[in-house]
Each structure stands twice: as C-alpha cells, then as structure tokens.
Amino acid sequence: MTQIELYHYLVVGAILFGIGMVGFMTRRNLIMMFLSTEIMFQGVALNLVAFSRFHMNPSGQSFVVFLLSIAAAEAALALGLVVLLFRKRETLNADAWSEMQG
C-alpha cells in the first residue's frame, strides 16, 4: 500500500479546524461554542504533531504540551463563567447576552 505523508495529516487537521469553526459560528449554546473550539484545538494539535514527526523536530510535541495547558485553563475559566451566566439568566443561549456589545 501507499505511504501516508505529511499532507495527509495536514488535510485532516484543516478539516477539523473548519468544522470546529462552523460549529463555533452556528451553535448558539455557550457550552457547544466552547466544545467547538476544542475541536479546533484538536486539529491544530494534529498538525503540530505531524510536523514534529515529519520534520524530525520534537518542538512540535512540546508545543502540544503548551496547547493542552492553554486548553485546560480555557476550559476551567470559560466553564466557570458559563455556570455564572446560567445562574444569572437561566439560559445558555448566547443571544440572551447580545446587549453586551462593544
């Protein structure tokens, strides 16, 4: 069989990023919006590890460690805020907060 190359992984990473972007823009549930950003994180992590593998540079994997720490921090803070906002308005609809413009 044929060989899997770098750009195979890049294609999958790009598609994951695009789908996550669609989810972030179309979903109106606050939790679902953050879950979509996690999909985008996955796509980027896949790209980083693939570059690390095919350019034989371990820095890519090091950056996945940083990416994971950012994702963990984001999840903790964002979900705390979501719970707080839910207690205030009793809804997860992002449109309920549309007066927060500026």
Place this chain on the structure above:
Amino acid sequence: MNYALLAATALGAIGLYLMLPRGKATLARLGLLLGGMALVGLFLYLLRTVAEQHLVEVGGPPIYFYLFGLIMIGGAVGVVTQPKPVYAALYFVLITLAGAGMFVLLLAEFMAIVLVIIYAGAILVTYVFVIMLASQGQGKVEAAEYDRRASEPFFATLAAFLLIGAVLQALFPVGGKVIAEENLGGHDRLMALNLGVIEGVSGGAGGGSGGVTGVKEGPATMPKGREASVLNPPSGIQVVGVNLYSKYALSLELAGILLTIALVGAVVIARKGEGAHVLGSGELPTE
C-alpha cells in the same frame, strides 16, 4: 485551480450545511450522504496522488490513518450537528480517542496518553459536569430551542468552505509537486533513528500493534556512529522531555503560572462569597 478537490470541498460544505440543526423538517440524511461522499472522494484523491516511492514505513499501515481520520471528522460533524449537548460531548470523546490513535501513528505515544488523560479524563469531565449543572427543564427530553436551530448556517459553512478550499489548493497545486513531499525519505529515516525506532519495524501487516513502537535490533542497517544509541535508544518521551526542559524551559514555567492563575480565577468566579444568596440571585461576586 484543482477542480476535483474544489468539488469535493464544496460537496462537503453543502453536506455540512444540510446537516446543521434546523427547526423544521430537515434534509439531514441527504447532507450525511453528501458529506460522506465528499470525504470518501477526498480520501480516494489522497490515495491516488500519493507518490509511488518506497520509503521506510514507520507510521504503520495506512489503513489506520484513514480509519482514524474518518472517525475524527465524523465525530467532529457529530459534535457540530448534534442538538443535545451531552451527546455532543460523547462525540467529542470519540474525536479525542481517534486523535490519540493518530498520535500513536505519528510516534508520539506520550502525547497520545496525555491527550486521553487530559482531554478525555479532565476537560471532557468538566464539560459534562457543566452540561449537567446548567441543563434546564429537568423533565424535558427535547433539546432547547436555541440548540435545535443553528444561527447563520449558510455564511458559516461558506466561510469554512473558503478556508478549507484555500488550504487544499495550497497543498495540492494542480500539475505541480505536492509541497510537503520533498525528500521525506531521509527525514523519515532520521526521525526513526532519532526516536529510537529502527526501520523494518512494521513490515506490512506485521505486528498486531500496528507496528508502531517495537524496537528491534537492526545493526546491519545502522551507521557506525549510532551504535551507542542502539544499545540505549532514546524514546520519544525522552526526546520531547529534553527539548521541553532545555529549549522551552521558560515557556514551561509560564504555562505553569498560567495554569495557576486560571485555577485562582476559576475559584474566584465560582466562589460563594459572604452570603451565598448573592450568587444564587444572579449577582456577580464583588470583591
């Protein structure tokens, strides 16, 4: 312009557009069909354009890549189109596990384990907690109204179509050489040596583990200078650890500080201050 890829991308975008939750009766099945067709077409295109060069096969049989890629993309579509948040979170677990499989194929076993532990173990549990905590209408089976109707599905899929289309056109210029293809044979071999995996590990279907990490003695094919590392081969974790603590030591400290700040911030946000009624009544905590 590479019209075959463009058509596959457009087909996928239309499929995703049809699958996004709509309030009324939907064409979700047709969307699923179109999206599946687009994905299969894309994978066939990838199979077709692969150069017929015999490199060291380090990454395991290619079928695993296509399997994991299918699961990842299907799971992502499931997350985006599923009206109920709990099921969406479960689809995300699927993405995480398939991503860990991809990392194993890429010889990043440590990253795979970390992905499962941190993502599936910690972050997803947090998400499910919050979904349970913030779910309204205890007796209701139906998803909430704002979950059953996507906002601006057309423009969102159009934007994603443009993005992915541009990326694919850049990756696969028609008539040209694939960008990422240059001289990967040497890279493959060097990386394999670097990570302590000697070639000849995965000869076709050999090895039930997908032929990923097994370290075999292959002294006949090794250059002379590498014999010390053959006796004591550095594993992937070791290489990454040395890189992390030498080149990116400061960044690692900063990541730790960031996590600490996020921890303190989360506690402050979720804290019930003096008088728990303040938070219960929906007031933001005041310091």
